[in-house]
Amino acid sequence: MKNKTLHPEDFIGRSEDVARMLIGAVLLVDGVGGRIVETEAYDREEPASHSHGGPTPRNESMFGPPGRAYVYRSYGIHWCLNFVCREEGHGAGVLIRALEPLHGMALMRARRGLQEPRLLCSGPGRVGQALGITREFDGRRLDQPPFHVLAADEPSRIVAGPRIGISKAMELHWRFGLAGSRFLSRRFADPLD
DNA sequence: GTCGCGATTTTCT
DNA sequence: GAAAATCGCGACT
Numbered sequence: 714m715k716n717k718t719l720h721p722e723d724f725i726g727r728s729e730d731v732a733r734m735l736i737g738a739v740l741l742v743d744g745v746g747g748r749i750v751e752t753e754a755y756d757r758e759e760p761a762s763h764s765h766g767g768p769t770p771r772n773e774s775m776f777g778p779p780g781r782a783y784v785y786r787s788y789g790i791h792w793c794l795n796f797v798c799r800e801e802g803h804g805a806g807v808l809i810r811a812l813e814p815l816h817g818m819a820l821m822r823a824r825r826g827l828q829e830p831r832l833l834c835s836g837p838g839r840v841g842q843a844l845g846i847t848r849e850f851d852g853r854r855l856d857q858p859p860f861h862v863l864a865a866d867e868p869s870r871i872v873a874g875p876r877i878g879i880s881k882a883m884e885l886h887w888r889f890g891l892a893g894s895r896f897l898s899r900r901f902a903d904p905l906d
Numbered sequence: 907g908t909c910g911c912g913a914t915t916t917t918c919t
Numbered sequence: 920g921a922a923a924a925t926c927g928c929g930a931c932t
Contacts, residue, residue, distance in 0.1 A: 753924070788925050793925085838925045877924075
């Protein structure tokens with residue numbers, strides 16, 4: 714299948730639309746990664762987003778051009794990867810929550826210190842660790858090395874639900890998953906649209 | 907299977 | 920000083 718590389722113009726759009734589009738896409742960092750099976754959308758106009766209060770030193774790249782990475786430190790321990798979308802200055806992004814590991818299995822196992830493919834990339838912190846994400850990746854273009862993002866080659870069946878680990882804007886069903894995937898970080902309670 | 911907790915650091919009040 | 924877009928482990932049901 715002729716997966717096409719996603720370019721900045723592919724990330725111009727509402728974060729909830731980009732988050733759906735990314736399900737089934739392949740994410741590689743220095744050739745290591747796999748198929749995206751779970752994402753979450755965030756937007757400045759909604760209170761659960763880091764960008765909600767406007768630009769700060771941490772979230773600066775969320776307000777930069779679309780098609781780049783926004784990397785943040787979570788709970789003082791994990792590095793989490795987002796794709797910036799919409800337009801420069803808006804403050805929208807998509808959190809990459811889980812991958813089906815496909816490439817660079819040995820390296821991912823070594824970084825994560827375990828064998829089970831099931832748990833290599835099933836959660837945003839795990840994705841960061843398996844792919845070797847650090848602050849140095851913040852603001853980098855997604856269509857240039859070390860990143861490589863390939864569009865899904867066929868439409869994915871997508872389930873949606875409330876986002877995880879937040880207490881605000883629970884009415885928004887902005888968490889998306891590949892229906893039936895074993896690599897989701899958690900089950901979807903009521904698989905809506 | 908589910909619940910609770912500690913780790914560890916950045917950010918903003 | 921508290922809360923946070925989390926994870927892994929141990930205890931309990």
